Amino acid sequence: DAMVIQNPxxxxxxxxxxxxxxxxxxxxxxxxxxxxxxxxxxxKLLFHYYDKDFNNEADTPDNFQSRRPNTSxxxxxxxxxxxxxxxxxxxxxxxDRSYEQYFGPGTRLTVT
Amino acid sequence: xxxxxxxxxxxxxPEGAIASxxxxxxxxxxxxxxxxxxxxxxxxxxxxxxxxxxxxxDGRFTAQLNKASQYVxxxxxxxxxxDSATYLCAAPLEGSARQLTFGSGTQLTVLP
Numbered sequence: 001d002a003m004v005i006q007n008p009x010x011x012x013x014x015x016x017x018x019x020x021x022x023x024x025x026x027x028x029x030x031x032x033x034x035x036x037x038x039x040x041x042x043x044k045l046l047f048h049y050y051d052k053d054f055n056n057e058a059d060t061p062d063n064f065q066s067r068r069p070n071t072s073x074x075x076x077x078x079x080x081x082x083x084x085x086x087x088x089x090x091x092x093x094x095x096d097r098s099y100e101q102y103f104g105p106g107t108r109l110t111v112t
Numbered sequence: 113x114x115x116x117x118x119x120x121x122x123x124x125x126p127e128g129a130i131a132s133x134x135x136x137x138x139x140x141x142x143x144x145x146x147x148x149x150x151x152x153x154x155x156x157x158x159x160x161x162x163x164x165x166x167x168x169x170d171g172r173f174t175a176q177l178n179k180a181s182q183y184v185x186x187x188x189x190x191x192x193x194x195d196s197a198t199y200l201c202a203a204p205l206e207g208s209a210r211q212l213t214f215g216s217g218t219q220l221t222v223l224p
Contacts, residue, residue: 031210042216043156048211050210090156099146102158103156105154105155
């Protein structure tokens with residue numbers, strides 16, 4: 001089945017220790033998104049890619065970086081996680097000219 | 113004004129009843145709307161898309177769109193305890209080609 005996969009599902013990192021989250025998709029969608037979601041809040045868009053064209057949200061902290069080496073994979077790098085970065089990180093994809101976004105299962109990040 | 117607003121709830125209905133979830137939006141130019149279901153600790157799942165005024169039915173779910181009044185609703189008939197989740201309303205972000213703006217969600221509990 002075509003799907004969006006995120007690894008790991010749970011990640012524990014120490015304060016200030018870099019961490020990388022990954023997302024892959026078999027939908028062949030050219031748009032990929034990274035969201036941060038905290039408890040009882042709406043997903044907050046961090047950035048998105050249209051093909052290799054990177055789009056950063058204005059309020060996304062510099063501590064967050066992203067890479068998309070090919071259509072199928074996208075990575076979220078948090079260079080120096082703080083306690084406030086503990087959240088669910090969601091990857092989503094959509095086909096060109098569509099707004100229907102399909103989410104992966106998410107990665108729950110804990111910062112100790 | 114937020115682009116998409118929902119009553120945060122919580123909303124409780126007895127099993128077998130109709131659950132009604134409402135959402136208002138500010139961008140009169142929006143042409144498409146989406147309902148996502150999010151179980152606790154899980155990622156959002158797209159359950160309904162609606163593009164035209166009127167009703168769209170899919171099983172026990174009916175989405176209703178009223179562009180003149182700028183609201184969209186989701187009705188769940190014969191509610192089941194398994195419908196207990198947070199329901200997120202989403203619409204294209206004004207001025208964006210491929211971003212969604214999400215409401216903060218309505219938490220629904222279906223009581224057995």
